Amino acid sequence: MSRRNARMSIRGTRWPRHVAAWGVAVLAVTAAPQWAMAQRPASPSAQPPSTEQRLRQQQDTLDKLRRERSDLEARMSQLQRSARSLSDEVNNLEAQRQTTRRLVAALDQQLETINEEVIKAGAGLVRAEQELEGKRNALQRRMVEIYKRGSLYDVEAMLSAQSFAGLVARYKYLHELALNDRNLVRRVEGLRDQIITQRMLLVRLQDEVGRNRQEKDREARRLAQLETRSQRNLTAVQLTAQRTRERLQQLSRDESRIANAISTLETARRRAEMSPNARPATPSTIRTSDLGRLDWPVDGTIIYRFGRVINPNNTTTRWNGIGISASTGTSVKSISAGEVVLADNVGTYGPTVIVQHGGGDYSVYGSLQNIAVRRGQQVTKGQLIGTVGATDPELPPHLHFEIRPKGRAIDPLEYLRAKR
Template sequence: MPAALALALALAAADPRAQLSALEARRRAEETAARLLAQQERSVLDTLGEAETALTTARAELRRVEAERAEASAGLAHAREVEAGARARLRARLAELRPRLAARARMGPAGELRLLLASASLADLVKRSYLMDRILSRDAGLLADAQAAAREGEAARAERAREAARLDALAGEAVERRTQAEARREERETLLTALRSARGFHERAAREAATQARRLADFVATLPPPRVGSALPGGFAARRGRLPAPTVGAIAVGFGRIVNPKFNTVTVQNGLDIAARAGAPVRSVAPGRVVHAGWFKGYGNLVIVEHGEGYHTLFAHLGAMQTAMGEVVDAGAVLGTVGDSGSLKGPYLYFELRERGRPVDPRPWLAP
């Protein structure tokens, strides 16, 4: 029992007001779930899928806005650097020009003419004229560069203002997107809470899950037959008892008939529930070919790998898929990550092993 739940029960037992509050929270969750389902005939799994799609969309929008914010922040930092560089260059050029401009001011309008007339000879005149032209040319270059630096500074200042305004706008949008994502998450959690706490919703979800399990079996039966020469060296059957675990975690629910302790309902489990942290890598247990990688109602993001000899492994409720249909994978290849897509239980990995379409208990096949 989670510590938070144990604490809540203890408080409820000790304080009637806490018990009333817990019952009120449960009632609100069930009412919200009923409103989400709208009609009694509406599919629980469809409603959950829509809530997940809305949550995924909201999170994707939040990631987009955050990426734009990072880009705008980088653009703002760059604009500031350009502006600071332009200002430094302008100060340097003015510092170089200032002494000569002051000297010219002291010489007066006819200062250059007097300097040339003071030449001792024609050669001296030519030399003075040449040096004066060089000085004037360099000063003109410094002045042009100073003007360019001033223009760059102004442009960078304008760009900085634009990026700052864009960053402010994106900050407001990010808050809005985060609020939307949180609302979608709350909606999904409310539905899941009702499914776990209300017998009627739980039984409907169990019936739909059984229907989807049959549809999954039919789907596996329609998968393309193994390619000629695709059998593993020594055969897949020879790997019984030596397969690596598909992810790091303990087996939370085993293969076969499962009795729900709260509602005393019986379901048939065709695979293993492996308790693993969200985002943990999920790996292929043997070489094979990916024959499905996509959404499957009731199983979320589902990857199926064909290993030859009629054997398939199935990995469900993935948070992200990192493979594609038709891809040939080695043992240990990452197929995706642990997630809670299509899950009524939160993040975990659902793992199946099928022999010619028939589910078999994966545990005897896994290495100790």
């Protein structure tokens, strides 16, 4: 029924008040479920993750990466405070670089998410403002119509119905009209709140964009620094590895030189003992009873031991003696009487003295600063034969000391007096 026909049909008829009330109640009950169904929100499980949830997940990822990098930096500090190898630092820097690269990638992803939300929020704000403008205009027109119609129009329309069916139609029409007006007002209020929320979201997202870009710039600078440090340390590792290989090769050659010298002396000694006119063999001044009783050639601490040693840079060194740390210039004394058979500079061993103690037993004193004896000289137990030096650039000042019974290198600690 059109609005004009409805007005004409209700004129001239007056219905009791309880009938009118009954009609209004029926219309209200009929319309309420439809309005409630229209206003029911969608199921939460069907909604995609919100902006807050996505940003929170990405922020959790960033925090996790920051903690991982902090652990790596703490590990680097420990490496720098302790005896370490450059390869460990290179590995740590590489791990930091990879973590920082992942952090930058996560910041990029977060920035992309924020920019998407900015675009959505901006488009939603524009749509909401346009819709609000239209709804405000419609609401203004309705208010003008209501004002022009007067406050008694609805009463007149209801009381002038000519039949019950006309009354129901009039009530239904007026009820729907009121619902539309109320929904229009609520929509205007909702749009106004939505615009305020969207504007606040835009401000917050723009702040997030600014912070994200600043942090990304910081992380990009950090990444560049890490790459520079990593490359510098890698170069240092390569140079150190090359020097170490060369040093180990030289050390092996020098050890062979010492061993060959002692072997030559042993061969000559045995040949002399076997000759028809040989004098009685000179007994060794180092006896089995001296095990664990000989005085130390220099007082100090051991920096490397006899045998195979794994260095901090993962290289292996085979030591035929021990390294006894002591200050440069500290006196070095012979552990027993004997004859100096070598007093010369021997490559990585530096200035070196070899004393033959008779019976094919020898003691070796290397890495000296200077030599106080000469070849062929007889020395007594405890006699000064030189001073501690620092001939190895990778080690502190120390004495390299060996004992070779019958020319074979053994652990000198077996003969030296145990320290308390």
